[in-house]
Amino acid sequence: MLTVTIQNESDMVILRCEGRIVRGEESALLCAAVRQHGQDIVLDLADVTAIDAAGIGALVSLQAAGIYLKLMNPTEPVRAILRVTGMEPVFEICEARRIEEIMPHEVEA
Numbered sequence: 001m002l003t004v005t006i007q008n009e010s011d012m013v014i015l016r017c018e019g020r021i022v023r024g025e026e027s028a029l030l031c032a033a034v035r036q037h038g039q040d041i042v043l044d045l046a047d048v049t050a051i052d053a054a055g056i057g058a059l060v061s062l063q064a065a066g067i068y069l070k071l072m073n074p075t076e077p078v079r080a081i082l083r084v085t086g087m088e089p090v091f092e093i094c095e096a097r098r099i100e101e102i103m104p105h106e107v108e109a
Contacts, residue, residue, distance in 0.1 A: 002026035004033045013037040014072075018047040023054035031058050039067050046073035051081050060090065072096055 002019040015033055020026055034041050043059075063069055070092045074082070082088040 002029055004029060006033065006037065012040065012042055014042045014044055016044040016047070020050040021048055021055035021058070022050060022052045027055050027058040030055075031062060034062050034067055034069070040070075041067060042070045042072050044072045045075060045078050048075055048078050051078050053085070056081060056085055056087055060087065063090065070094060 002017060002021060002025075005016040005018070007014040007016060015030075015037070017030065021030055030043075034043075059069060059071075071078075072094050073096065074093060079088070079093075082091070082093075
């Protein structure tokens with residue numbers, strides 16, 4: 001089962017995912033949530049326990065459709081699948097304890 005919690009931060013939408021991103025309802029739920037919230041999305045994967053080829057395929061399809069995905073705090077099982085499938089370089093991946101660490105900073109002139 002996958003639970004997605006939506007958090008709006010300034011110009012950024014964070015989708016906190018908990019559970020499994022696998023074939024079926026889980027990957028469909030994630031795709032629907034991403035499509036509903038715009039083109040620049042941060043996926044917080046700190047609580048994702050598993051992802052399969054269908055889950056990776058869903059992420060790739062979203063990115064191919066013009067939705068920019070930043071993967072935050074992927075767990076080791078998620079990173080392992082990204083590595084094995086060769087998809088790790090396709091996504092921007094970051095580690096952050098707080099969302100402020102990945103937010104763009106304004107530069108004063």
